[in-house]
Amino acid sequence: MPETNTNRPKILLGQTLAFDGSPFDTGVDAARYERRGAVAVVDGKIAKSGNADDIRNHFPDAETVDYGGYLILAGxxxxxxxxxxxxxxxxxxxxxxxxxxxxxxxxxxxxxxxxxxxxxxxxxxxxxxxxxxxxxxxxxxxxxxxxxxxxxxxxxxxxxxxxxxxxxxxxxxxxxxxxxxxxxxxxxxxxxxxxxxxxxxxxxxxxxxxxxxxxxxxxxxxxxxxxxxxxxxxxxxxxxxxxxxxxxxxxxxxxxxxxxxxxxxxxxxxxxxxxxxxxxxxxxxxxxxxxxxxxxxxxxxxxxxxxxxxxxxxxxxxxxxxxxxxxxxxxxxxxxxxxxxxxxxxxxxxxxxxxxxxxxxxxxxxxxMRMAHQIGNLEQGLEADLTILNLASTPAIAQRHAMADDIWEALFPTIMMGDDRAIADVWVAGTRVEKL
Missing domain, CATH: 3.20.20.140 (Metal-dependent hydrolases)
Incomplete structure (x- = not known):
C-alpha cells in the first residue's frame, strides 16, 4: 500500500534514463541518460528531470532521496x-x-x-x-x-x-x-x-x-x-x-x-x-x-x-x-x-x-494504451510512476555489471537475468510504495 503523501517537493537522486524519441527510429540517441541525474516530484507529478545539480538548484528546499548508483526510470x-x-x-x-x-x-x-x-x-x-x-x-x-x-x-x-x-x-x-x-x-x-x-x-x-x-x-x-x-x-x-x-x-x-x-x-x-x-x-x-x-x-x-x-x-x-x-x-x-x-x-x-x-x-x-501524455517517461508534467533498478542485484549480474563500459552494458545483464530482486524501489503517483 502507498505511504501517505505530502505536498513537499521531493528529489530522487541516481542515474536517470528517459527518452526524447523512439530508439527504433533514431537509435540510442533517442535516450537521455544522466550518470548523476535526478527527478523532482511535486504533487504526484514529475516537475523536472535531468542533471542532479541543476535539479537541486531549482528545488533547494526539497526532500532528497539518494539512490546512489541505482537507475531511475519510468515505471x-x-x-x-x-x-x-x-x-x-x-x-x-x-x-x-x-x-x-x-x-x-x-x-x-x-x-x-x-x-x-x-x-x-x-x-x-x-x-x-x-x-x-x-x-x-x-x-x-x-x-x-x-x-x-x-x-x-x-x-x-x-x-x-x-x-x-x-x-x-x-x-x-x-x-x-x-x-x-x-x-x-x-x-x-x-x-x-x-x-x-x-x-x-x-x-x-x-x-x-x-x-x-x-x-x-x-x-x-x-x-x-x-x-x-x-x-x-x-x-x-x-x-x-x-x-x-x-x-x-x-x-x-x-x-x-x-x-x-x-x-x-x-x-x-x-x-x-x-x-x-x-x-x-x-x-x-x-x-x-x-x-x-x-x-x-x-x-x-x-x-x-x-x-x-x-x-x-x-x-x-x-x-x-x-x-x-x-x-x-x-x-x-x-x-x-x-x-x-x-x-x-x-x-x-x-x-x-x-x-x-x-x-x-x-x-x-x-x-x-494512449497514455503517453500521462505516464511512461521522465518528462515534466507526467505522473510520477517510477521504478528504481539495482543494476547489480545478484552476484551473477554484479560481476558482469562490473565490466560494463557504458550504461547499456551495465543495464543489459539486468534485463536478461534480473527479477524482483533488481527492483530497489517503486513510486506510484509521487508516493513511495511500502515494501510488500
Missing part, C-alpha cells in the same frame, strides 16, 4: 494481462484452446464471488508492484464483480490502470457466458462508474472472436463508438489453429482482423494482443487504423504460439506495446518479458538494443 507498463489468471500462472503448457478449457475457464468461473475477486485483484497488483510494474491493462472475467474488484484494488493503490469485463456468449462454460445485451448493459454500467474516475480507464473487452457471436461483437462495437475515450482490447492471431477456428466461425470474413473490423472494433485505442500470424492485409489495416499490437513474448513461448515480427512491424511504423500476458505468460516480471522479447527477436534475425527493450516496456506500452 514499467504491462499492456496485456489477465489478472483473474494470477493463481493459475505456470500451469502445465498445452495449446491455447486446451489450456483455456483445462485451466482458464474453471478458474475464471470463480470470479462471480466478489470476495474471491477482491483477493486475487489485490494479489495481482501487489505482485506486479514488487516487479516494478506500475500500470497494467487487464482483462477481467465476464462477471461485473471481477471488474469492480480490479478497479477498486487499483484505486486503493492509486495506480493508473485499464480494464474491462470480458465478454463471451459462446464456446465457453455457462458460468462464463453472457449475452450481447448483458455484455452491453453491464459494460456500460461499469464505464459510467469507473471510466475516467481517478486513474482508471475502461477498456471494452470482447475476449476474442471465437467466444463472441457477430451479434455480441456488434454490440461491443456500438458501445465503443458511444464511448470513444475508452480503449478496446482483445486477441488476434495468436495461434495457427485458432485462426482456422475463426475462419470456420466467420466464413465470410476476409481474415481474422475483419471479424473485428466489420463490427466497429478497429481504430485508435484498439489493442490487439499477440498478433503473430498476420496476413498482409491485416498488417496494412492495423497500421492505417492506428491500432496497437501488444507483444506477449513469455506467453508466446510458453504456449508455443510463434515468433512475433518485432523488426518488421516496427520498421513499418506499427504501434507496439509489451506485456506479460499473465497467466498465459509465465512471469509477472517485465524484465523477464524484455529478455523473452530479445530472444524471440534474435530468432527472427533482429538484435533488440537495451534502449529499445526499456522503451517498449515504458514509452511503447504507454503509447499503445
Amino acid at each position: 514499467f507498463i504491462d499492456a496485456h494481462v489477465h489478472y483473474p489468471q494470477t493463481a493459475m500462472i505456470a500451469s502445465w503448457g498445452k495449446r491455447l484452446i486446451d489450456w483455456l478449457n483445462t485451466y482458464t475457464f474453471p478458474e475464471e468461473s470463480k470470479f462471480g464471488d466478489r470476495a474471491y475477486a477482491d483477493d486475487i485483484a489485490g494479489r495481482h497488483l501487489d505482485i506486479t508492484l514488487t516487479h516494478g510494474t506500475t500500470t497494467v491493462a487487464s482483462f477481467c472475467t465476464s462477471h461485473p464483480e471481477s471488474a469492480e474488484a480490479f478497479f477498486a484494488a487499483a484505486k486503493a493503490r492509486n495506480m493508473r490502470v485499464a480494464g474491462g469485463k470480458t465478454c463471451m456468449d459462446r464456446n465457453a462454460p455457462d458460468t462464463l457466458c453472457d449475452t450481447p445485451q448483458r455484455a452491453y448493459d453491464e459494460s456500460a454500467a461499469l464505464i459510467a462508474k469507473w471510466h475516467g474516475r481517478g486513474r482508471a480507464v475502461y477498456a471494452v473487452t470482447p475476449r476474442f472472436s471465437p467466444t463472441s457471436t457477430p451479434e455480441q461483437l456488434a454490440a461491443m462495437g456500438a458501445l465503443w463508438a458511444e464511448n470513444p475515450t475508452t480503449l478496446m482490447q482483445t486477441h488476434l492471431s495468436e495461434q495457427v489453429d485458432e485462426i482456422e477456428w475463426v475462419k470456420s466461425l466467420y466464413p465470410t470474413a476476409r481474415d481474422y482482423l475483419d471479424t473485428y473490423e466489420a463490427h466497429g472494433l478497429l481504430g485508435p485505442g484498439a489493442m490487439f494482443g499477440h498478433a503473430i500470424h498476420l496476413e498482409d492485409r491485416e498488417r496494412d489495416r492495423l497500421h492505417e487504423a492506428g491500432a496497437a499490437l501488444i507483444h506477449c513474448p513469455t506467453s508466446n513461448c510458453f504456449i508455443g504460439s510463434g515468433l512475433f515480427d518485432m523488426g518488421g512491424l516496427m520498421a513499418a511504423g506499427h504501434l507496439v506495446g509489451l506485456a506479460t500476458d499473465t497467466g498465459g505468460g509465465s512471469s509477472f516480471s517485465m524484465l523477464r518479458t524484455m529478455a523473452a522479447a530479445y530472444d524471440i527477436a534474435q530468432l527472427r534475425g533482429t538484435a533488440l538494443h537495451p534502449s529499445q527493450l526499456i522503451w517498449l516496456a515504458t514509452v511503447g506500452s504507454a503509447r499503445a
